[in-house]
Amino acid sequence: MNRRDLMLAGLGLAALPDLALAQGHAHATAAGTPVRGGTARIVVAEPPILTSAFITTMNIGMVSSKILEGLVSYDLELKPVPALAESWDTAEDGLSVTFNLRRNVRWHDGRPFGSADVRFTLLEVWKKLHPFGRAVFANVTAVETPDDHTVTIRLSAPAPYLFNYINTYGAQILPRHVYEGTDVLQNPANTAPIGTGPFRFKEWVRGSHVALERNADYWQPGKPYLDGVLFRFIPDPVARTVALEAGEIDVTIGSLVPVTSLRRFSDAAKYTINTDDGRFLASIFLAQINVRRPYVSDRRVRQALSHAIDRAALVRLVWQGYGKPATGPIPSSVSQYYARGNPQGFDPKRAEALLDEAGFKRGADGKRFRINLVSGSGDSLESNRAGEFIKQSLARIGVELELIIEDSAAYLRRVYTEADYDIMTSSLHKLPDPTLGVQRLYWTKNIVRGAPWTNGSGYSNPELDRIMEAAAAEGDAAKRRALVTRWQAIVQEDAPILDLVELTWTTVSTARFRKDRPQGDGMFAGLEDAWLALAR
Amino acid sequence: MSTRHPGLLRRLLTHRQGGAGLLLLLAILLLAAAGPLLWPGDPWEMAAPPMLWPGEDAANPLGSDVMGRDLLTGLVSGARVSLMVGLVSTLIAAVLGTLIGAVGGYHGGRIDAALMRLTELFQTVPTFVLAVVLVAVFRPSVATAVLAIGIVSWPATARLVRAQVLSLRGRDFILAAETYGMGTARLLWTQILPNALPPVIAISSLTIAHAIQTEAALAFLGLGDPNVMSWGTIIGGGREQLVEAWYVCGLSGIALVVTVLAFNLLGEGLNDCLNPHLRSQ
Numbered sequence: 001m002n003r004r005d006l007m008l009a010g011l012g013l014a015a016l017p018d019l020a021l022a023q024g025h026a027h028a029t030a031a032g033t034p035v036r037g038g039t040a041r042i043v044v045a046e047p048p049i050l051t052s053a054f055i056t057t058m059n060i061g062m063v064s065s066k067i068l069e070g071l072v073s074y075d076l077e078l079k080p081v082p083a084l085a086e087s088w089d090t091a092e093d094g095l096s097v098t099f100n101l102r103r104n105v106r107w108h109d110g111r112p113f114g115s116a117d118v119r120f121t122l123l124e125v126w127k128k129l130h131p132f133g134r135a136v137f138a139n140v141t142a143v144e145t146p147d148d149h150t151v152t153i154r155l156s157a158p159a160p161y162l163f164n165y166i167n168t169y170g171a172q173i174l175p176r177h178v179y180e181g182t183d184v185l186q187n188p189a190n191t192a193p194i195g196t197g198p199f200r201f202k203e204w205v206r207g208s209h210v211a212l213e214r215n216a217d218y219w220q221p222g223k224p225y226l227d228g229v230l231f232r233f234i235p236d237p238v239a240r241t242v243a244l245e246a247g248e249i250d251v252t253i254g255s256l257v258p259v260t261s262l263r264r265f266s267d268a269a270k271y272t273i274n275t276d277d278g279r280f281l282a283s284i285f286l287a288q289i290n291v292r293r294p295y296v297s298d299r300r301v302r303q304a305l306s307h308a309i310d311r312a313a314l315v316r317l318v319w320q321g322y323g324k325p326a327t328g329p330i331p332s333s334v335s336q337y338y339a340r341g342n343p344q345g346f347d348p349k350r351a352e353a354l355l356d357e358a359g360f361k362r363g364a365d366g367k368r369f370r371i372n373l374v375s376g377s378g379d380s381l382e383s384n385r386a387g388e389f390i391k392q393s394l395a396r397i398g399v400e401l402e403l404i405i406e407d408s409a410a411y412l413r414r415v416y417t418e419a420d421y422d423i424m425t426s427s428l429h430k431l432p433d434p435t436l437g438v439q440r441l442y443w444t445k446n447i448v449r450g451a452p453w454t455n456g457s458g459y460s461n462p463e464l465d466r467i468m469e470a471a472a473a474e475g476d477a478a479k480r481r482a483l484v485t486r487w488q489a490i491v492q493e494d495a496p497i498l499d500l501v502e503l504t505w506t507t508v509s510t511a512r513f514r515k516d517r518p519q520g521d522g523m524f525a526g527l528e529d530a531w532l533a534l535a536r
Numbered sequence: 537m538s539t540r541h542p543g544l545l546r547r548l549l550t551h552r553q554g555g556a557g558l559l560l561l562l563a564i565l566l567l568a569a570a571g572p573l574l575w576p577g578d579p580w581e582m583a584a585p586p587m588l589w590p591g592e593d594a595a596n597p598l599g600s601d602v603m604g605r606d607l608l609t610g611l612v613s614g615a616r617v618s619l620m621v622g623l624v625s626t627l628i629a630a631v632l633g634t635l636i637g638a639v640g641g642y643h644g645g646r647i648d649a650a651l652m653r654l655t656e657l658f659q660t661v662p663t664f665v666l667a668v669v670l671v672a673v674f675r676p677s678v679a680t681a682v683l684a685i686g687i688v689s690w691p692a693t694a695r696l697v698r699a700q701v702l703s704l705r706g707r708d709f710i711l712a713a714e715t716y717g718m719g720t721a722r723l724l725w726t727q728i729l730p731n732a733l734p735p736v737i738a739i740s741s742l743t744i745a746h747a748i749q750t751e752a753a754l755a756f757l758g759l760g761d762p763n764v765m766s767w768g769t770i771i772g773g774g775r776e777q778l779v780e781a782w783y784v785c786g787l788s789g790i791a792l793v794v795t796v797l798a799f800n801l802l803g804e805g806l807n808d809c810l811n812p813h814l815r816s817q
Contacts, residue, residue, distance in 0.1 A: 238776060317582055392578075404762070
């Protein structure tokens, strides 16, 4: 039993491995003509259920996305690509959005798919039960279905971010005839899903595998190419790395191969390392500072901490180059809103000057003060190593850091309920729109005691609140961009959160495994375009 | 000790296993004590190129780990941590075990029954699992590791001491002391314990070996003190690079094996040398 398993078994928690990528990596574009047949063997962490419509757990999405679909998927620029919606249109005033649905789509049980399914899932599942969906669809006042293939959403205020969260991970469409009138969370179809996707659910042997078989009735004629997909659960990172090398599996998604082992797969003739599949999540490894605590309540101290950390070295040493130094709250992959440059970048001299200025001079032992850094034991190995790196970095400017690793439940309680910490580290998904993934971390109204992944730093700035709220309801792209730029400048200056590393999610596959269409949300791809080249 | 048993050290040195254990242990102690002077520096400092092989660079004679931390400095730091954890937790176990065993053995009856049921309770739970639970419940740190290991390690000592006390309990000199009106505490402390202790010393040596292993296993599982570099920490951190850089796990593993072996040999030797029946042979 390996270390993470033991922790998981003992605590009953799901790991959130957070990993890496280098932008320069070759992309897995498929050369040659697709071949029909074969079963792709993919390693994932075993999901608790197989439906993503009301839960954000990533490994659920990785499996369920082959069975159930969303309205769109995303390309590498994170622009929507038609899936179950063929086209869409936003009204001039931004107060209504119409989706034209694909015709001749059938659920795996033979019933036709239509606008009633979308309306039901939006109102009864996404808006009511999905943790992010509640915010995404908050402005929805009504959903109209003029015919079987048209859905019109009425909004109380423009919601441009809506288009960033309607793929199979964010807004998975469930069959109304299976779910209506039942307890959605307890519906048996959650573990044996009936979808519209390229693959049908076949069996789930707990602790071993989930098997899917080809959906011959899929709406894309001739696809999928594969006869089936077999998801295998190999909890030990060393074991799955060896299994991939031995050719027992074809693909690992979600950075399941440790970054330190990736060099074993660097031979492009034998393997492909895809670093684009997780762009959609826009995950950042960050250090959040509890602004209610002594020392760090002083903005100059927080800026000094930011100046003390060499993010480029962090990426190189801990993430082995699979990642990018983060500059601000929005990662560079969200190019529409990304602002270059960080006034609080690496500058140890400036850090020392700021601490002197704040009145925390070095003592006789060379130390200024002692604070702690709390992280979760369910986090990745990289996350723990990053804590060690930060400790060394702060020691150089005279700040002593005590590292505390808590089990996941204690970690969440300590950070979000008791606020008993100075710094915490975590890997958070910023998502392609700041209103979805970033606002929650800074908004005063989101200081919610006991609620994980809210504004846990306790930072409150009425001016920023107004800007963020205005950005959420702004329909004009240029005006919205200006608001977000201002927003970034404020949080960089006040530094309640130090964004450190833009994480790269890696998909490692044997060269046999091909996928025709590059996707920014490839972790949640349907794989109708995937095929296995014949062995040479 | 050598004053009370003048011949012990000599006997130990002439004992094949005990002598070897003692010498090995002295070498390790010397390394732990002098190491920081010979190879100064912070074991956490990420100064070297990552995953440097032993011998590749004179500045890092034993190479570096995946984050460019010098392995030699780490191993020396680990030696201090391991020895400290082993000794302190064993001290806790010895004190607890001796106290419980002596009180139970001397009083007998209900007190003994109650104490022995408690001992059995601890003996039936796998010690490592209990240690993991204890450390996980409290926050992982050197202090909690020491306490947890101490708490799971005392039952064997308690059993042993109780058996010793039971056999001494009926001896004439004890009865004589009792007749003279010596108080229970004084009797236990001055008459019984000194005679019951030799096997405790022997078993403690084995307990130390086990404690060191347990600490390493805890650190390997990520339940070590994140601020302290122990051998388990190094092994746990190097595990994923086992194929590319086996020496990270290998070297700290060897250090662990040698130390545990030293204590086992010493325990063996002490047992033979302190056992009156074997001595007379």
